[in-house]
Amino acid sequence: xxxxxxxxxxxxxxxxxxxxxxxxxxxxxxxxxxxxxxxxxxxxxxxxxxxxxxxxxxxxxxxxxxxxxxxxxxxxxxxxxxxxxxxxxxxxxxxxxxxxxxxxxxxxxxxxxxxxxxxxxxxxxxxxxxxxxxxxxxxxxxxxxxxxxxxxxxxxxxxxxxxxxxxxxxxxxxxxxxxxxxxxxxxxxxxxxxxxxxxxxxxxxxxxxxxxxxxxxxxxxxxxxxxxxxxxxxxxxxxxxxxxxxxxxxxxxxxxxxxxxxxxxxxxxxxxxxxxxxxxxxxxxxxxxxxxxxxxxxxxxxxxxxxxxxxxxxxxxxxxxxxxxxxxxxxxxxxxxxxxxxxxxxxxxxxxxxxxxxxxxxxxxxxxxxxxxxxxxxxxxxxxxxxxxxxxxxxx
Ligand SMILES: Cc1cc2nc3c(=O)[nH]c(=O)nc-3n(C[C@H](O)[C@H](O)[C@H](O)COP(=O)(O)OP(=O)(O)OC[C@H]3O[C@@H](n4cnc5c(N)ncnc54)[C@H](O)[C@@H]3O)c2cc1C
Numbered sequence: 001x002x003x004x005x006x007x008x009x010x011x012x013x014x015x016x017x018x019x020x021x022x023x024x025x026x027x028x029x030x031x032x033x034x035x036x037x038x039x040x041x042x043x044x045x046x047x048x049x050x051x052x053x054x055x056x057x058x059x060x061x062x063x064x065x066x067x068x069x070x071x072x073x074x075x076x077x078x079x080x081x082x083x084x085x086x087x088x089x090x091x092x093x094x095x096x097x098x099x100x101x102x103x104x105x106x107x108x109x110x111x112x113x114x115x116x117x118x119x120x121x122x123x124x125x126x127x128x129x130x131x132x133x134x135x136x137x138x139x140x141x142x143x144x145x146x147x148x149x150x151x152x153x154x155x156x157x158x159x160x161x162x163x164x165x166x167x168x169x170x171x172x173x174x175x176x177x178x179x180x181x182x183x184x185x186x187x188x189x190x191x192x193x194x195x196x197x198x199x200x201x202x203x204x205x206x207x208x209x210x211x212x213x214x215x216x217x218x219x220x221x222x223x224x225x226x227x228x229x230x231x232x233x234x235x236x237x238x239x240x241x242x243x244x245x246x247x248x249x250x251x252x253x254x255x256x257x258x259x260x261x262x263x264x265x266x267x268x269x270x271x272x273x274x275x276x277x278x279x280x281x282x283x284x285x286x287x288x289x290x291x292x293x294x295x296x297x298x299x300x301x302x303x304x305x306x307x308x309x310x311x312x313x314x315x316x317x318x319x320x321x322x323x324x325x326x327x328x329x330x331x332x333x334x335x336x337x338x339x340x341x342x343x344x345x346x347x348x349x350x351x352x353x354x355x356x357x358x359x360x361x362x363x364x365x366x367x368x369x370x371x372x373x374x375x376x377x378x379x380x381x382x383x384x385x386x387x388x389x390x391x392x393x394x395x396x
Contacts, residue, residue, distance in 0.1 A: 009312050014076055021077050024053055025084030030360045033086050037218040037363050042166055047091045048120070050081070056091055057118040059098040064114035070319035071253055075260035075311060082264025083271075085360055087367050089219060093125045093163060095257055096375075097171050099250035100192060104238035109194060113169065125167035126197075128224060129247065130160045136380055138173070138244060139186040143226060145174040145193065152176075152193070152236070154229045160374075162221040164210055170195040172226075173247060176240050192243030193235045200229060217366040251376075252318055255328040258371060259311045259335035265368040266304035266335070269342035272361065273297055273349040280351075293349055300342040307335035326389045333381045336371035343368050 010018060028046050036043050050056055058074045060066020067073075074095050081088035094117065101109065101124075116122040134140035143156020154174055164170060177189030200208050207229035210222045238246055274297060277288030287293050314327035343365045347354035354361045372378050386392045 007308065009309065010076075014073070017073055018076050018080055020053075021055060021080040022084060024049060024055075025081055025086055028084070028086065030085040034357060034360060034363065038357070040214065040218050042163075042220045043086070043090050044166075046086065047166075050091060051120040051123075054118070056094045056120075059095055059102070060114050060118045061102070064110060065118035066114065070315070071256050072312070072315040072319050075256055075315050078257055079260040079264035079267075082261045083267050084264075085268055085364070087218070088261045088264070089367075089370070090163070091125060092257060092261065093127050093167075094123070096250065096254045097124060097127050099253050100171065100237060100246045101194065103249060104192070104246045105194070106234075106237075108234070109237070113194070117169075122168045123166060124169040124171070125163040126161055126170045128158045128161040128164070128170055128172045130158060132157065132159045136377060138247075139179060139190065141173060141175060141190065143172075143174040145176050145191060145231075147176070147233075148230075150233045151230045152233060154193070154226045154231060156226050158224045158226075159213070160221055161210075161224040162219065164197070164222055164224060165212075166220055168196070168198050170197050171237075173243055187244045187248075189241050190244040191240050192237040192246050193231055194237055195229075195231050195235055200231075204230060217363070217370065219370075252314070252324050252328040254375065255332040255381075256311060256314050256318060256324075258375065259307060259314070259328075259331040262332075262335035262339040262368060262371040263304060263308050263311060265364060265371075266300070266307065266339040266342040268364060269339065269346035269361075269368075270297065270301055270304060273342075273346040277349050287349070296345045297349065300338070300345045303334070303338035304342055307331060307338045310334055326385065329381045329384050329389075332371075332376070333378055333385075336378060339368045339371060 007018065032046065054067050055077045057066035058069040058077055062068035078088040078092055078095070113122060117124050129138060131141045131143060133142070143154065143158060145152040145154045154172065156174060172193045172195050173190055174193065175189055176191040180186055180188060207227045209225040209227060213221050213223060215221060237243065277293055277297065278286055280287045310327060311331040314324045314331045317324035317327055346361050347365055350359060350361050353359050357363065383395055387394050
């Protein structure tokens with residue numbers, strides 16, 4: 001598609017990376033995504049092509065065969081996928097989860113898995129945290145990993161374990177101790193595991209029950225039951241009982257990447273709406289000449305641009321190893337609101353045609369709504385900002 005708007009803060013290297021990813025995405029085009037959406041199919045070919053080009057291993061150090069890039073570059077990659085009319089949620093987990101493995105995985109785990117993830121031989125696309133009863137309150141999870149000699153035996157029920165059927169490796173959060181009563185200790189006793197699903201599927205398939213969940217947009221998500229699934233003790237990431245801390249460590253990166261997907265959507269909506277507003281003529285002139293059409297577009301543009309800049313600031317701080325909790329959370333909030341607003345305007349600008357699937361607007365509209373909700377709800381973002389940045393009392 002023709003891109004009308006530019007990212008003014010790109011360095012020449014970033015602009016080049018953006019162009020390369022854009023060219024790759026253009027090989028697929030909107031019809032491809034439309035068809036996947038219609039049939040609720042996983043975009044296998046797209047993910048394979050992105051993997052082969054090395055983009056999904058952006059965060060893996062070069063020593064392990066990855067591109068050794070930072071969050072800024074990873075953000076550009078995911079933004080471009082969404083900006084092309086695609087949906088990066090099909091494959092973003094490899095980037096979202098990488099921090100936990102890089103920072104807390106053992107040398108042996110890294111040597112064993114990272115080169116194969118980087119080459120595309122292994123897919124790390126599934127992250128199993130959320131449970132039906134616990135919801136946003138992760139310390140309330142009850143999935144339990146009981147030590148049994150040199151193994152753990154895992155039992156529990158998770159919902160929303162996305163892409164488990166498209167993944168060879170799974171990051172899984174489970175309790176290894178019962179939840180403590182004291183609020184200060186409630187996040188302890190949870191451990192993080194890197195499960196080799198190939199072994200489970202080959203040797204103990206009955207211990208892994210997966211039930212796909214159909215959602216309002218094309219998303220490969222599932223309910224999963226772990227039924228005394230045995231994993232070797234070597235699957236534990238870092239130290240036992242510290243797993244939730246390791247997950248929290250990755251939240252800033254996740255917020256920045258998620259903001260980038262929403263920003264990509266925001267620009268797609270603006271590009272698409274602006275083009276249509278120039279072409280569509282009613283009452284003898286282009287509809288974009290009407291202030292009722294032009295001003296909402298200009299307003300949406302300011303918000304996407306603001307989100308873009310805030311995301312860039314958060315990513316720069318992250319890559320410099322500085323604190324960025326306020327910026328990363330604010331960027332996620334602003335970007336998810338901006339893309340939703342741009343989506344609404346884009347739908348309005350298209351009049352009745354916005355509801356017709358071949359225009360892609362209704363699909364992108366459904367897809368972008370999730371960024372306010374998952375992987376973290378905007379209420380939780382506001383709670384973080386209220387408590388940890390503004391210093392207000394904890395609300396829950
Ligand atoms: C498409 C999709 C894919 C997902 N993929 C994954 C995945 O791969 N792995 C995974 O582990 N999870 C995944 N999730 C789960 C996602 O992270 C959860 O939806 C999220 O953790 C919230 O849990 P919940 O849906 O049970 O909402 P709840 O916790 O029940 O919350 C419902 C509402 O109440 C609000 N709320 C609750 N408590 C408070 C409070 N104290 N203050 C203010 N508001 C509050 C929430 O913000 C929300 O608006 C996915 C979700 C979706 C929709």
